[in-house]
Amino acid sequence: xxxxxxxxxxxxxxxxxxxxxxxxxxxxxxxxxxxxxxxxxxxxxxxxxxxxxxxxxxxxxxxxxxxxxxxxxxxxxxxxxxxxxxxxxxxxxxxxxxxxxxxxxxxxxxxxxxxxxxxxxxxxxxxxxxxxxxxxxxxxxxxxxxxxxxxxxxxxxxxxxxxxxxxxxxxxxxxxxxxxxxx
Amino acid sequence: xxxxxxxxxxxxxxxxxxxxxxxxxxxxxxxxxxxxxxxxxxxxxxxxxxxxxxxxxxxxxxxxxxxxxxxxxxxxxxxxxxxxxxxxxxxxxxxxxxxxxxxxxxxxxxxxxxxxxxxxxxxxxxxxxxxxxxxxxxxxxxxxxxxxxxxxxxxxxxxxxxxxxxxxxxxxxxxxxxxxxxxxxxxxxxxxxxxxxxxxxxxxxxxxxxxxxxxxxxxxxxxxxxxxxxxxxxxxxxxxxxxxxxxxxxxxxxxxxxxxxxxxxxxxxxxxxxxxxxxxxxxxxxxx
Numbered sequence: 001x002x003x004x005x006x007x008x009x010x011x012x013x014x015x016x017x018x019x020x021x022x023x024x025x026x027x028x029x030x031x032x033x034x035x036x037x038x039x040x041x042x043x044x045x046x047x048x049x050x051x052x053x054x055x056x057x058x059x060x061x062x063x064x065x066x067x068x069x070x071x072x073x074x075x076x077x078x079x080x081x082x083x084x085x086x087x088x089x090x091x092x093x094x095x096x097x098x099x100x101x102x103x104x105x106x107x108x109x110x111x112x113x114x115x116x117x118x119x120x121x122x123x124x125x126x127x128x129x130x131x132x133x134x135x136x137x138x139x140x141x142x143x144x145x146x147x148x149x150x151x152x153x154x155x156x157x158x159x160x161x162x163x164x165x166x167x168x169x170x171x172x173x174x175x176x177x178x179x180x181x182x183x
Numbered sequence: 184x185x186x187x188x189x190x191x192x193x194x195x196x197x198x199x200x201x202x203x204x205x206x207x208x209x210x211x212x213x214x215x216x217x218x219x220x221x222x223x224x225x226x227x228x229x230x231x232x233x234x235x236x237x238x239x240x241x242x243x244x245x246x247x248x249x250x251x252x253x254x255x256x257x258x259x260x261x262x263x264x265x266x267x268x269x270x271x272x273x274x275x276x277x278x279x280x281x282x283x284x285x286x287x288x289x290x291x292x293x294x295x296x297x298x299x300x301x302x303x304x305x306x307x308x309x310x311x312x313x314x315x316x317x318x319x320x321x322x323x324x325x326x327x328x329x330x331x332x333x334x335x336x337x338x339x340x341x342x343x344x345x346x347x348x349x350x351x352x353x354x355x356x357x358x359x360x361x362x363x364x365x366x367x368x369x370x371x372x373x374x375x376x377x378x379x380x381x382x383x384x385x386x387x388x389x390x391x392x393x394x395x396x397x398x399x400x401x402x403x404x405x406x407x408x409x410x411x412x413x414x415x416x417x418x419x420x421x422x423x424x425x426x427x428x429x430x431x432x433x434x435x436x437x438x439x440x441x442x443x444x445x446x447x448x449x450x451x452x453x454x455x456x457x458x459x460x461x462x463x464x465x466x467x468x469x470x471x
Contacts, residue, residue, distance in 0.1 A: 019215050019216060022215060023208075023211075023212060023215075026208060026211060027208075030199070030204060030208075031198050031199065034198070034199040035194070035195070035197050035198070038197060039194075047199075048199065048203050048207070051199070051207075052207050052210070052211070055207075055211055056211065056214060059211075059214070059215050124190060125190065125193060125194070128187075128190045128191065128193075128194065129194070132191075132194075143191060144194075147188055147191035147192055147194075148191055148192060148194045148195055149195075150192075175187065175188075178187065179187060182187070
């Protein structure tokens with residue numbers, strides 16, 4: 001089923017506080033939200049704690065509020081994820097020191113590659129992860145949303161509460177910044 | 184840049200560990216089922232539960248704008264198709280006759296190309312001729328009503344044939360194939376047909392007057408109907424001929440066939456009027 005339609009169906013059910021729909025939403029969005037949080041905080045354990053917290057907070061929010069003002073369920077998850085991370089940093093009062101602790105999660109499945117090119121590819125990924133960690137938070141966030149989690153520009157604009165044109169410009173600048181870092 | 188996008192997209196491979204994900208899922212399930220109100224129909228099963236689930240999913244699905252538009256289109260087109268099929272053999276006075284006429288109008292509006300439109304119009308004229316036959320065969324209405332219906336149908340045949348002729352003229356102009364000659368042909372055909380119609384009318388009027396003068400000399404009702412039906416068959420044959428000519432792009436031949444249809448239908452009217460309503464002749468003449 002088309003992801004947009006699935007999101008809308010789940011959204012409608014969640015407007016009626018349907019628990020089963022929330023479990024389905026968990027299965028559907030958990031990986032994406034985890035990845036988004038992971039790249040924002042740069043630590044596996046913190047990302048896990050925060051992602052769990054995001055889902056509990058979202059359920060709590062759905063129970064106590066009307067979600068009709070939100071365009072999509074996905075946007076609601078990302079917005080709560082962002083505020084959760086902001087709260088986390090407020091408490092911690094320190095900025096991320098280390099970009100990404102490990103790239104062991106990378107699963108390079110192409111068995112046909114020879115060892116040398118496999119290592120090269122892994123090095124490439126490692127480099128992207130390392131360099132993306134060096135980008136400023138605004139750029140890293142927008143690249144993850146657009147190119148990793150594949151959100152549309154209008155969805156990103158909605159989550160970040162910015163104009164679509166502004167989002168496009170930021171994406172362009174973020175890509176150029178990453179390109180410069182990788183030279 | 185493209186390579187960079189691909190490299191970024193490959194970061195999708197970063198996923199939470201399965202252990203953590205499953206444990207967290209269980210924890211979340213416990214939390215939400217504890218905090219939320221119990222669902223009243225959680226343990227219900229059987230047809231009602233299935234129907235409830237199915238209907239709620241179905242309503243959710245059809246509530247999507249694309250689905251709504253799709254359903255509306257299906258019902259309009261499907262309904263139109265059903266209506267057009269069901270109304271196919273109807274005649275004036277039948278409940279689905281309006282549907283038949285509307286479907287014809289829609290067909291015409293959705294057809295592009297002068298030739299195709301002329302073909303449709305000839306077909307519709309054929310339909311009207313068939314309806315005249317049906318109306319005459321079906322003696323449910325009284326004579327005045329039947330006459331009115333037949334008159335309307337005849338006028339309709341004429342207007343369809345007239346429109347078909349205009350279409351043919353347009354085709355011949357556009358095609359620019361011996362444009363002048365064709366137009367001249369049309370004029371000749373029209374002149375000839377007018378003269379012929381006038382002559383035929385005079386002859387028939389004479390016969391009609393002669394018949395009036397004698398007791399029981401007029402044609403019996405059954406015979407009259409036979410005459411009318413026979414002439415309808417002539418019109419039908421001529422319409423088929425016109426269609427065939429149009430298929431072979433013979434504009435002049437089609438026109439001439441249509442002229443003959445006009446004549447035949449005029450004769451039909453005249454014969455029909457022998458049914459005893461004298462004023463009709465004048466009315467029909469005036470209409471012309």
